[in-house]
Amino acid sequence: MAPRIILLFSGKRKSGKDYLTDQLQKLLGDRCEIIKISQPIKSHWAKEKNLNLNEMLSDSEYKEQYRLDMITWSDEMRDQDYGCFCREACQNAADRPIWIVSDIRRKTDIQWFTDTYPDLIRTIRITADEETRKKRGYSFKEGVDNVVSECDLDDYTLWDLVVENGKGRQQLEEQLGSILGLLSHL
C-alpha cells in the first residue's frame, strides 16, 4: 500500500519535532509510519565511527557531539544528489497509509517529497521560543545553528499548519487535533 498522505514536520532544534510526532504516532498506531531523513545519515555515521545508533536516534546529548560532522558530510552528499537521504529513508519505510517525516530541514527536502509524491504532501512547522528550547537542552552552536541545516526553512512561508510548542502552546490534545485536521479527508 503506497502512502495516502505524507506529513512533513520541520522545526528548530528542541522545538519538539520528535516529541509531537511520537505522540501523533501513539494516536494513529499502525496506520502510520515515522520516517527520519537523518536515519541513513546517523546509520552511516554510527557504522563509520562505531557509535551507538540508538543513542544517536534518541533525544539525548550524545548525538550533539557528532552533529557538526554529520552536517558537513551529509551536505557534501546532498551537493551531488539532494534527494539521496530522503530516498533512502523512504525506501526503508513500511507500507502504511500515513507517513510522518519528522525532520524536514531544507527546501530541497520539501521539493524532493513534492516531486516524488505529488498531491500527498502536507507541511507542518513546529515553533517554540528560545527560552523553552534552552530549557529542553538547546544551546547555540556556531556552524550548527547558523547554517542551512537549521536555517534554510526560516523564510519558508507555505506551511499548511504551524503548531506552537513553546510557552504559548495549547494542550497536547489540541495540538494533535490541529494536525489530525490535515487527515480529515482520509
Ligand SMILES: Nc1ncnc2c1ncn2[C@@H]1O[C@H](COP(=O)(O)OP(=O)(O)OP(=O)(O)O)[C@@H](O)[C@H]1O
Ligand atoms: N510539549 C512538550 N511537553 C513536554 N516536553 C516536551 C514538549 N515538547 C518537547 N518536549 C521535550 O523537549 C525535549 C526536546 O524535544 P524533541 O527531542 O522532540 O525536539 P526536536 O525538535 O526533535 O530536537 P532535535 O532537533 O534536537 O532532535 C525532549 O526531551 C521532549 O520530550
Ligand SMILES: C[C@@](O)(CCOP(=O)(O)O)CC(=O)O
Ligand atoms: C545531521 C543531521 O541529520 C542531524 C539531525 O539530527 P536530529 O534530527 O536533530 O536528531 C542534521 C542535518 O541533516 O542537517
